[in-house]
Amino acid sequence: MLETDRNQLHKLVEEALPELDMVIGWGQSTDSFQTTPVFVRDAKQISQLTLGPFCSQNLTGYLVKPPALDAAPKEGAKPIGICVKGCDSRSLVALIQEKFLTRERVRIFGIPCRGTVDWNKVGKLVDLSNVKSATVEEDVLVVDDSQTTHRIKLEEVLARKCYGCRYPNPLIQDVTIGEPATPRSTSIESSYRDVDRLDAKPLEERLDFWQSELDRCIRCYACRNACPLCVCQDKCIIESREPRWLTQRVGIPEKFLFHFIHAMHLAGRCTGCGECERACPMDIPVTLIKEKLNKIMEERLGYSAGLDVEAVPPLLTFNPGDTEI
Amino acid sequence: MTDEGPRSIAPADGTAADTQGIKIVGFLCNWCSYGGADTAGVCRFKQPTDLRVVRIPCTGRMDPLFIAKSLIYGVDGVLVSGCHPRDCHYAVGNFYARRRMEAFKAFLPFMGIDTRRFKYTWVSASEGQQWQKVVTEFSEQIHELGPNPGVRRQTGENSKVSTGLR
Known part of the structure; x- marks a missing residue:
């Protein structure tokens, strides 16, 4: 199935490429299991493009972060093609909503997603330094580490965001590749399980949890750099x-404040793509902080980011009628 | 000012003497609450002395991160006050502020910070009495809670709290 989808992607990109400046997609990385972003400008590069559960990166950041598009595209500039999963498409919607992009500027290759693999989780089961090959057979991840062949259920090693995914199918797209996927979650409750689990603990334990988690933060700002909506x-x-706002001191309060800044600047804008958590070298659940804010926005203001191009993010507007939101 | 060591900032009559050194930061809008606090002073209404006032042009200027920074670094309480809704000097500043502060208030406890240490309220320039009431009540509440430990500065032994995330 993956094979047919890949062929379809290659075919569609080949057809569209003459009208496009380039196509941003995923390609096989050198280490046989991870993927790396590919910028296809030439028909020869099309064969590099791939899709499937290893394509975890949200590529939309490349559209707004340097070295990316010209802020003001030249007259008659060709649009840019981009491959997006369901969650990535929400980032695109948010960027269009906030006028960082126009819809005409991008040609969207929509890819229904059945979940992406979190290699940190696989790494706890398999020695990743010796991996010879990794393939997906239906819902099983087959990893060959040159000694044994591990067969791991895909469902056990998905990225954390995937378990509460409500939008596996792209919300805006020009073409779709493959069959639509079924959402893993359909309700607020099942989408924010991790938030609720932490919220159920007493206040002191929560502080303890974040103190020990954020203690590991090295303030490399990878989470900020990976975030497609961190546009300052x-x-x-x-x-x-x-x-x-922040000094060079290395205490935990500085790390707290950094993550507060990141989270508050994304309040009502974060689409929950999980890039911050994926990029974190210290394995800190950074997306969880934003998930809580997303839940607040959804429960109190009925707003989810990245669903509607016309909507205004709730903290950028007001309603004189709201008393307590 | 010379450094004379910790000085009592509690009033001489002994109120709030047991929790000396409690610090509350107040962010007051220039047009209403700052005036309200002034009115309270001019009318000689007795107020607790724990409050340090920062004057802001409008509650619309109120970045929730001001509150975050204060509480993370160990300020004992944060009080934000502005014009009543529909009474904003700039027409809509406090409407924006209300949404932000409500969202922030709901978010604080998730990070392990006691939301009772933060309060926002509306006081107009003529409401000296109301200001006295607000400050007194909030100050009492903070004294009850005691000093804010803030966020631990040093790396402790990594206390493991399992959330079942991984």
Whole structure:
């Protein structure tokens, strides 16, 4: 099935490429199991494109972060093709909503997603340094680490965000590749299980949890850089000296404040694509912080980011009638 | 100012003497609450002395991160006050502020910070009495809660709290 989808993707990209500046997609990485972003400008590169559960990266960030598109595209510039999963498409919607992109600027290759693999989880079962090959057979991940062949249920090693996924199918797209996928979750309750689990603990334990989790943070800002909606770029207050929000001190309070800044600037905008958590080298559940804010927005204001191009993010507007949101 | 060591900031009559050094930061809008606090002062209404006031142009200027930073670094309480809804000097600033602060209030406990240490309220420039009431009540509440430990600065022995995430 993956094979036919891949062929379909190659065919569609080949047809569209003459009208496009480039196509951003996923390609096989050198280590046989991970994928790497590919920027297809030439028909010869099309064969590099791949899809499937290893394609975890959200590529939409490339559209808005340097070196990316020109802020003001030249007259008659060709659109850019991009491959998106369900969650990535929400980032696109949010970017269009906030006018960082126009819909005409992108040609969207929509890929229904059945979940992406979290290699940190696989790494706890298999020694990843010796992996010879990794393939997917239906719902089983087959990893050959040169000694044994591990057969792991895909469902056990998915990225955390995938378990509560409500939008596996792209919300905006020009073409679809493959059959639509069934959502793993259909309700708020089942989408925010991890949030509820932490919320059920007493306040002190929650503080303890975050103190020990964020203690590991090395403030590399990979989460910020990976986030497609962190668009302040070199104006980011985390690094600015005037105003000086954060110092170079290495205490936990600074790490707390950094994650508060990241989360609050995404409040009502975060689409929950999980890029921050995926990018984290210290294995900190950074997306969880934003998930809580997303849940607040959804429960109190009935708003989910990245669903509607016309909608206004709830913290960028107001309703004189709301008393307590 | 010379450094004379910790000084009592509690009133001489002994109120709030047991939790000396409690610090509350107040963010007051220039047009209403700051005036309200002034009115309370001019009318000589007795107020607790734990509050340090930061004047902001409008509650619309109120970044929830001001509150985050204060509470993370160990300020004992944060009080935000502005014009009543529909009474904003800039027409809509406090409507934006209300949404932000409500969302932030709901978010704070998730990170392990006691939401009772943060309060926002509306006081107009003529409501000196109301201001006295608000400050007194909030100050009492913070004194009950005691000093805010803030976020631990040093790396402790990694206390393992399992959330079952991994």
